[in-house]
Amino acid sequence: MVNINVVKTKAYTDQKPGTSGLRKRVIVFQQNQNYAENFIQSIISAVEPAARQDGALVVGGDGRFFMKDAIQLIVQIAAANGIGRLVIGQNGIMSTPAVSCVIRKIKAIGGIILTASHNPGGPNGDFGIKFNISSGGPAPEGITDKIFQISKSIEEYHICPDLKVDLSKLGTQTFDVDTFKPFTVEIVDSVDSYAEMLRGIFDFAALKELLSGPNCIHVRLDAMHGVVGPYVKKIVCEELGSPASSAVNCEPKEDFGGHHPDPNLTYAADLVSAMKGGEYDFGAAFDGDGDRNMVLGKHGFFVNPSDSVAVIGANITSIPYFQKTGVKGLARSMPTSGALDNVAKALKMQLYETPTGWKFFGNLMDAGKLSLCGEESFGTGSDHIREKDGLWAVLAWLSILAARKQSVEDIMKDHWQKFGRNFFTRYDYEEVDADAANKMIKDLETRMFDKDFVGQTFTSGDKTYQVEKADNFMYTDPVDSSVSKNQGLRIIFSDGSRIIFRLSGTGSAGATIRLYIDSYEKDPQKIYQDPQVRNQPWPCRRKIELCWGRLRPLCKKPCVQHSDCFLVLG
Numbered sequence: 001m002v003n004i005n006v007v008k009t010k011a012y013t014d015q016k017p018g019t020s021g022l023r024k025r026v027i028v029f030q031q032n033q034n035y036a037e038n039f040i041q042s043i044i045s046a047v048e049p050a051a052r053q054d055g056a057l058v059v060g061g062d063g064r065f066f067m068k069d070a071i072q073l074i075v076q077i078a079a080a081n082g083i084g085r086l087v088i089g090q091n092g093i094m095s096t097p098a099v100s101c102v103i104r105k106i107k108a109i110g111g112i113i114l115t116a117s118h119n120p121g122g123p124n125g126d127f128g129i130k131f132n133i134s135s136g137g138p139a140p141e142g143i144t145d146k147i148f149q150i151s152k153s154i155e156e157y158h159i160c161p162d163l164k165v166d167l168s169k170l171g172t173q174t175f176d177v178d179t180f181k182p183f184t185v186e187i188v189d190s191v192d193s194y195a196e197m198l199r200g201i202f203d204f205a206a207l208k209e210l211l212s213g214p215n216c217i218h219v220r221l222d223a224m225h226g227v228v229g230p231y232v233k234k235i236v237c238e239e240l241g242s243p244a245s246s247a248v249n250c251e252p253k254e255d256f257g258g259h260h261p262d263p264n265l266t267y268a269a270d271l272v273s274a275m276k277g278g279e280y281d282f283g284a285a286f287d288g289d290g291d292r293n294m295v296l297g298k299h300g301f302f303v304n305p306s307d308s309v310a311v312i313g314a315n316i317t318s319i320p321y322f323q324k325t326g327v328k329g330l331a332r333s334m335p336t337s338g339a340l341d342n343v344a345k346a347l348k349m350q351l352y353e354t355p356t357g358w359k360f361f362g363n364l365m366d367a368g369k370l371s372l373c374g375e376e377s378f379g380t381g382s383d384h385i386r387e388k389d390g391l392w393a394v395l396a397w398l399s400i401l402a403a404r405k406q407s408v409e410d411i412m413k414d415h416w417q418k419f420g421r422n423f424f425t426r427y428d429y430e431e432v433d434a435d436a437a438n439k440m441i442k443d444l445e446t447r448m449f450d451k452d453f454v455g456q457t458f459t460s461g462d463k464t465y466q467v468e469k470a471d472n473f474m475y476t477d478p479v480d481s482s483v484s485k486n487q488g489l490r491i492i493f494s495d496g497s498r499i500i501f502r503l504s505g506t507g508s509a510g511a512t513i514r515l516y517i518d519s520y521e522k523d524p525q526k527i528y529q530d531p532q533v534r535n536q537p538w539p540c541r542r543k544i545e546l547c548w549g550r551l552r553p554l555c556k557k558p559c560v561q562h563s564d565c566f567l568v569l570g
């Protein structure tokens with residue numbers, strides 16, 4: 001018989017889940033007494049007691065430092081709170097999309113994912129705990145608010161301190177927990193259910209031909225020592241026949257090899273330089289927990305994530321899943337470029353614009369309104385699960401390559417010729433003082449709401465932009481009518497070009513200001529410009545840094561007071 005202890009604890013005030021779960025430095029979880037215990041108890045307390053005994057929770061993580069300790073705590077606290085069954089990936093490993101898949105497959109009441117996504121790991125890095133609901137998607141705001149409220153007033157947690165689970169042993173372990181009926185822990189293969197799901201979505205025979213047939217292409221998939229490694233090896237190499245050498249950095253590591261597991265041009269620089277050599281036709285990188293992806297073509301041709309989802313949308317019939325389900329609608333997060341809108345318009349599909357955060361797509365999918373969606377932050381996915389899905393995106397692109405028999409670059413250029421191009425760039429100002437960042441957003445909002453602002457024109461090069469609308473994005477969910485306010489400041493010009501400012505919800509220290517620029521071009525002579533040059537926010541960028549970075553005292557006014565800060569397009 002396993003005993004339950006009731007432990008008195010002191011509440012913390014900072015356990016508010018961000019865009020996707022609670023993310024903090026590892027030392028915050030490690031050094032603050034009961035910090036992890038409190039949050040895990042708060043998550044489980046948010047699950048109705050009546051749903052616990054017959055319910056299962058899926059648990060998995062991206063392999064980062066502190067994950068195994070957190071899983072043992074989840075086991076002990078779940079048992080003590082009457083959860084009937086836990087399903088855990090072997091050695092704790094399970095990608096975020098795979099957790100979503102398993103929650104849906106076994107009809108679990110939810111899942112807990114241990115990840116800080118693309119943030120660095122190791123003892124000095126970040127850790128995160130995220131709760132997903134029975135649909136397989138991240139908990140919506142109503143539930144994360146409830147968890148936060150509980151965490152602010154928690155006085156005790158329940159735990160079975162003697163209960164230890166061997167995470168390496170596949171199979172079911174059963175425990176007799178005091179008060180409750182047997183508590184079972186099932187350790188499952190991390191890849192099996194997810195691979196089975198992908199077989200039902202894609203034409204594996206066509207992909208096998210593409211990756212290992214007589215006219216095969218050469219791919220390089222870089223897991224950045226995150227959780228996707230075992231998935232790439234098993235699905236892409238073992239099953240689809242790509243050589244073992246195409247799987248790079250595929251051993252999950254607690255510190256991601258000392259790097260940021262962030263699939264973008266900065267942090268996946270090794271992949272970019274390997275691709276430049278011309279040996280590979282297709283390259284991709286994934287983040288720590290496997291939900292983000294970056295796609296590259298031969299010689300390192302970069303596919304912007306906002307374009308990536310648009311290309312998948314325009315070629316959606318290359319994917320058997322959508323031939324069966326039809327296309328119910330498309331969606332993008334607000335800051336994501338309007339490339340997908342152009343596809344939706346041309347193909348007469350419904351397009352939804354949601355706030356940043358994958359959780360906002362879930363309601364639309366559950367209501368049968370949404371099939372394909374994407375975000376500028378390297379997230380792409382569909383209603384096959386309720387998380388973005390890095391490997392799914394790669395197989396989607398490979399399906400398009402197989403069907404069109406063209407290179408990535410040619411597919412992208414054809415797309416721009418047909419739909420026009422949205423030049424998209426994003427600038428991040430990280431770890432700035434949180435109060436100063438909030439003040440900057442407030443000051444900017446005040447200026448944007450000035451009665452003379454709408455209608456003003458700004459000229460850059462041969463282009464003139466007129467402000468058509470300026471607002472703080474507010475979203476009313478079309479399904480449950482819930483309202484999410486203050487989702488980012490938008491300056492929208494009459495040709496659809498946009499400048500957006502918002503504060504990130506995924507940082508672990510201070511604040512991160514994001515500046516997004518999306519400018520549309522349909523002149524075929526101009527669609528091949530470099531977006532970094534076209535959307536250069538200099539000198540705006542420098543002024544933001546001067547104001548809100550280390551040199552703040554040099555500039556007393558918010559930088560947005562300087563009129564040239566708005567001259568960022570062109």
Ligand code: G16
Pocket residue numbers: 019020116117118287291292333356357358359375377379503504505506507514
């Ligand atoms: C999370 C969310 C995404 C969001 C991203 C960036 O991704 O799931 O929907 O776009 O954060 O959010 P922010 O701009 O607030 O930092 P992930 O991969 O970090 O879990």
